[in-house]
Amino acid sequence: MKNSLLPHWLSDTVYTLIGILFCSFALKSFLVPNNFFDGGVTGISLLIHETYHYNIAYVIVLVNIPFIFMGAYHVNKMFAIKTFIAVILLGLALLLIPFQPVTSDKLLVSIFGGVFMGIGVGLAMRGGCALDGIEVLALYTGKRISFTISEIILGINIVIFLIAGIKLGLPTALYSILTYYTASRTITFVIEGLEEYTGVTIISAESEAVKRELVMNMGRGITVYKGERGFMKDSFDVSHPVDIIYTVVTRLEVRRLRNIVHELDPKAFIFTGIIKEAAGGILKRRARH
CATH class of the missing domain: 3.30.70.120 (Alpha-Beta Plaits)
Structure with a gap:
């Protein structure tokens, strides 16, 4: 039984580690240097980073902790443990890996920042954890109000991008919406693949x-x-x-x-x-x- 579980454990670990590398690359080489945002928990972390100038590595770990507890209650404890480890590793990657900014072109940043972030989050989901806990929040909230999970996620992201538009200007917010859209479509492709x-x-x-x-x-x-x-x-x-x-x-x-x-x-x-x-x-x- 243990031998049969080993390949799954190994593949989950590889997916998660590669996903962490993609996410840290997207953040340090595209989004953070250009003051761009994403949706979900990552977007909240970036918003806090831009407003108060705390290190994004610490912020992204701290912001994810409440959602990890929600995941333990609404999904399962193993999911929460794997997610906690993955988020800690993401924070370490952001601290220790010296990724350099790739470009300052806003269109390239919004598209490829979203693509690399989507690949990272999607691979982590294939590995059985979440680097962005927005769906856990939507699941938690959806049991208390009459909105669907998609509507809750949309509402949360609208608030994030409205605040981004006020703080950093409308053009940055619009480009960030493009980043979020690109990331969400990439996540879908990574999870479902060509063999949907x-x-x-x-x-x-x-x-x-x-x-x-x-x-x-x-x-x-x-x-x-x-x-x-x-x-x-x-x-x-x-x-x-x-x-x-x-x-x-x-x-x-x-x-x-x-x-x-x-x-x-x-x-x-x-x-x-x-x-x-x-x-x-x-x-x-x-x-x-």
Whole structure:
């Protein structure tokens, strides 16, 4: 059992350490030297640093501590311990690693600062911890008010960027919004990758041929629901039994699947939906996070 857990522990550690390096590089080489902000807890830390000129390494550790306690209560204790260690290591990296400013061009800073920060936070999340605890705060707050987690995160970030606009000027705040957007999109890409899964539902009169193609040629697993089709406005009482086919593919395979189905049945009804996490069944092996 211990041997089986060792590879996961090792991969989590590597993801986290690389994520810490990316985050410290983004902060010291892009954001801090140019007075830029990010969203979330990192944005709060940068705001405190710019306002009171405390060392960003100490600030980012202290600001994260309340969210680590929230994580222990709302996620689990192991998550909180791993996050605490990761945040301490991030503070040490900011203190000890002599990253130098790369550029003062505001557009480059806002884009690549966000990209490197997003890579760092995303890799840490794949390692099972959080270098930015804003979602933990949103989870904590969401249980007490009627807003969704996304709405709470948006509200917190609006406050951060409004304060940044007042303190440092509107252009800096606008560039910082671009940094946050770039970072958030990069985090999504790092976590979900190119193999983000897509659930596909197919309703076709040629369901037998479709099932055979999906299983025998594409190598996909399928689930079949028994249903009825028809119920048109002009013939509401007329319906026919149909096999409703459901399968899960990567988003790179969606176009190929559609082409296969439409060659068999041009009138087939196909709709898709994003799947954030999938495991088991006949799926391609995916990185653990």
